Amino acid sequence: MIWRTVLLLTLALVVALPQTRAAAQGRGETVSAEDWQKYKTKFLDPGGRIIDDGNGGISHSEGQGYGLWLAVLAGSAADFELIWSFTRRELLLRDDGLAAWKWSPSEKPHVIDINNATDGDILIAYALTLAGERWKRKDYLSAASKIAKAILDRTVIDYGGRTLLLPGVAGFSATDREDGPVVNPSYWIFEAFPVLDRVAPSPIWAALANDGRKMLDQLQLGPRKMPADWISAKTRLKAAQGFPAEFGYNSLRIPLYVVRADIDDAELLSRLRQGMLGANGELLISDVTTGAVRATLTDPGYQFVNHILACLMERAPLPDSVKVFSPTQYYPSTLHLLGLSYAKEKRPECL
DSSP states (O other), X not given: OHHHHHHHHHHHHHHHHHHHHHHXXXXXXXXXXXXXXXXXXXXXXXXXXXXXXXXXXXXXXXXXXXXXXXXXXXTOHHHHHHHHHHXXXXXXXXXXXXXXXXEOTTSXXXXXXXXXXXXXXXXXXXXXXXXXXXXXXHHHHHHHHHHXXXXXXXXXXXXXTEEEEOSXXXXXXXXXXXXXXXXXXXXXXXXXXXXXXXXXXXXXXXXXXXXXXXXXXXXXXXTTTBOOSSEEOSSSOEEOTTSOXXXXXXXXXXXXXXXXXXXXXXXXXXXXHHHHBOTTSOEEEEETTTOOEEEEEOOHXXXXXXXXXXXXXXXXXXXXXXXXXXXXXXXXXXXXXXXHHHHHHHOXXXX
């Protein structure tokens, strides 16, 4: 009788394993438990803040938003709640519903810049919407709606026939700067806009996405024909005054955002890839005026951006060096996990 019981249990497990894997895939867990554990061990502190170890150990709304997003992709409701608790308690201090962008562990008060960073607000609201829908949490959806409405009310403007996204409420408008409004093209997180439209319905989201696409088509600066991190939209689009005139650490995530949003624009992606591709797959930071290389980035998280474009455009499988996630610093590691998540969900042939 014992052997029959063992046999039946074994058969039950064999049958259940594929169903369990299918159920996990159906829940959208595109960041593995192992990779998420590696990420949170290095960057998530016990209090719920994501640590930017490449920027003096501070935390910011962008990092909290990325952390929330990755927690959803990993299917970790407990970690999501931990990160959200810190975000809600420590950053949502403004009276307009947006998050203060910069938090330092070494200073009191910890918030050292109360201005918002709009990409952080978008990431937080996006992740809250995904989490609310996935785990049927009305409180998350309500919080997402409040932030999304504040983004529309406080940071989206019509200027010169364009729908633009101000990087922050203060400091970037035409009244704040001689060359304003100033925008950051990498703040257009295209996949988030239709999702935010579900919690804060408005035709402005589609207009913002459409004009963001047009802007990327027009931003062909210098000999490499690349966008700059900071752009003056006062008249024709050009590099903004007072910022490095470069395709830099902000802009390098643009191709990843484009492909994750399923934007099929071979011309745009080809131009971006050509402009940032080093001889050995490195990602290049460059001057948008002269085309001169300012930095050569070899971190796997940065290189992943070039490699996923190679897979999409040339059917070149991802090299082994970027298939396995091993955290390095906060920013490239975040991009790496978002890229691997995309490949697992939509481009398994790349893996």
